[in-house]
Amino acid sequence: MPETINPLRYPGAKRSLVNYIDALLDANHLQGCTFFEPYAGSAVVGLELLQRGHIGGLVLCEKDILLYAFWECVFRDTDALCNKIQDTPITIETWQQQNQYREVVSLDQADLLDLAFAGLFFNRTNFSGILKANPIGGINQTSRYGIDCRFNKAKIIEIILRLSAYRDVIEVNCNDALQFMRTQNARFLRQNCFAYFDPPYYEKGSEIYRHYYTNQDHIALAHYVRDVHRLDWIISYDDAPFICGLYSNTGAQYQPFFLDYTCASKVRTQGQELLISNLPLPPFPARIVESC
Template identity: 60%
Template sequence: MPTTINPLRYPGAKRQLVPYISKLLTNNNLAGSTFIEPYAGSAVVGLELLQKGLIKKLVLVEKDVLIYCFWKCVFYHTEDLCKKIEDTLINVDTWIAMKPLRDIINPNDWDILELGFAGLFFNRTNFSGILRANPIGGIKQASKYKIDCRFNKPILISLIKRLSHLRDKVEINWDDAISFMNKAKKDFIREQCFVYFDPPYFGKGEKLYRHFYLSSDHRVLANFVRQNKHFDWLISYDDDPYICGLYSGIGAKYCPFYLDYTVSSGKRSKGKELLISNLPLPPVDLSMTSSQY
């Protein structure tokens, strides 16, 4: 059984934060709360906390159509998704044929299974797991690493079937993060909630994400947490003076940490990042582990 429980690849390796966030929840009597990830992506933190029994419910919000549909298929179209994985050839011809699905902007405009599989396919066959990138090995497959080198079908199917057992404790939403939080915040006031914001990187967001943030978008997030006092929250960010400036003066706590991840050069590196929260933050003692396989 693989050590990771997540079928997606993402830069940042946020799985390394799971022990730390587990401790943060426990220290603040938030074990058993509803855990909200407004920028779901790989949802690695919430899914592991749910499997460990540290939270009672996981609310995922994802704006990218392909990733949203992937998670919907994992939990509500499990067998169809697994069969699609088994039956599809993982090669450049398939990549080219599926490329137009990256232009779909509304999940209601196409078959959810096709979109969901496309989210997994591009994540696992593209360079560094970036949906907008080119395939591993390039179109000509001239590299020693080929397009299917990170698409281990038996492992992916096993992970998806394992995760599907959590479907009764997972809610999946297609929405903008702040828009969703503004609409749902009244409901969250009535229950114990913890929100983990993992927004697009400030420095390299445009290179990594299809829905990246401008400086003004990062400011909107800071203003949102500044104005809402009814839930506890944690934000993980790349370390930048602009970001620190956004959260100064609101009583936020800061804690620097280092993540081990694959950067755009293809080489593994340790990147300095920040944890920002309205809760007291204990020192970070992360065991550097790879989330890739």
């Protein structure tokens, strides 16, 4: 697997899908397309494909304003973000100060750069990169793992600077995924477009993300991809009967794959996940170990 250049740790990150989706684009003459990631998170797939030069542009959408602000500042306020990373001590006192930004619910309530830093800070100092979790080492910092053990400033800044070179071909949006996608139909007519949907997990979404899906939201995504025109797409999901039921009889293709997650706790969990697409899906090659 190639080295991933991404400044975020992300629970459920799908780095292991990069080669598979890359090959899918190739087989369907979609290389050079505009690639949509409407549930961006760490946008690991799109950013890697962009760095390989296999897609022409990347369109991100993320509802969590801390993550949105982070990506927006990576590409539009790079130097200020890097300076803030360089100058801010990675301590439990900073964690307490940053907590005010977890309460922010709209972009006009705080400075974008402050939100961006808070997004990165919680991602890299909390358990398993979960924004709503507690810090590594606990509030009292009694563990042998300190709050800064996943915060290598020099490496993070280096990655941000490298990614920022792609600013002209990346667009970042703060919105609900489906609301945003419904505004993009004209673009699907004009350009070769492909969407990778990685919605919040069906089973554990509410434990991991600050925004997660109800059954009704999962149904809305299934209806969206059933009805959308001129867009090829793939969805990754946890393999739950409810989700399978939504896509059976739609003509969509299924392909199971396995992820083994090894998180900060060193506890390895394993799950069968599912790929669903309107394109023919080849078998998934091998078992993957993913580190978050």
